[in-house]
Amino acid sequence: MNHLDRFRMFPFVPEAIRRLNEAGVRVVVVTNQSGAARGYFPELLVQEVHERLRRELAERGARLDALYCCPHGSAARCACRKPKPGMLHPAAEELGLDIQRSFVVGDRYADMELAFNGGARAILVKTGYGLGELAWHAQEWPRQPDCVTENLESAVDWILRENQ
Numbered sequence: 403m404n405h406l407d408r409f410r411m412f413p414f415v416p417e418a419i420r421r422l423n424e425a426g427v428r429v430v431v432v433t434n435q436s437g438a439a440r441g442y443f444p445e446l447l448v449q450e451v452h453e454r455l456r457r458e459l460a461e462r463g464a465r466l467d468a469l470y471c472c473p474h475g476s477a478a479r480c481a482c483r484k485p486k487p488g489m490l491h492p493a494a495e496e497l498g499l500d501i502q503r504s505f506v507v508g509d510r511y512a513d514m515e516l517a518f519n520g521g522a523r524a525i526l527v528k529t530g531y532g533l534g535e536l537a538w539h540a541q542e543w544p545r546q547p548d549c550v551t552e553n554l555e556s557a558v559d560w561i562l563r564e565n566q
């Protein structure tokens with residue numbers, strides 16, 4: 403994403419997050435934004451997108467408990483860039499989360515690796531890059547996701563069932 407106009411949220415996302423909020427499940431966004439490090443777009447834009455995400459969720463009664471962003475490029479060899487689990491630890495500490503009982507939902511295999519590296523359960527959604535990842539790369543994966551599902555809505559169904 404290199405312009406704020408590209409930012410789109412699937413229409414089912416706020417409702418899915420609201421269901422997690424109401425169930426008392428903490429919702430944390432963990433994102434790599436190395437575009438900022440590479441100079442494609444200013445860090446200010448990253449903040450604008452995050453603000454807009456929060457605002458659009460708030461308008462539909464949903465909220466994030468936290469948002470963590472790795473702004474580094476892969477050359478920086480930082481500890482926070484996904485799939486390294488560096489962003490999960492502050493999330494766990496600040497929110498009192500048990501990572502073993504947490505779920506990572508994502509559309510890239512790097513998100514699944516983040517879950518494996520941190521000890522969380524890995525849920526792959528077919529939206530975004532998910533279908534392509536499954537079609538072209540799933541056979542090479544050393545470990546498969548714990549759950550493969552249509553979108554965030556069905557991922558939340560799975561989380562709420564598992565979380566009981």
Ligand SMILES: [Zn+2]
Nearest residue numbers: 472474480482
């Ligand atoms: Zn980083």
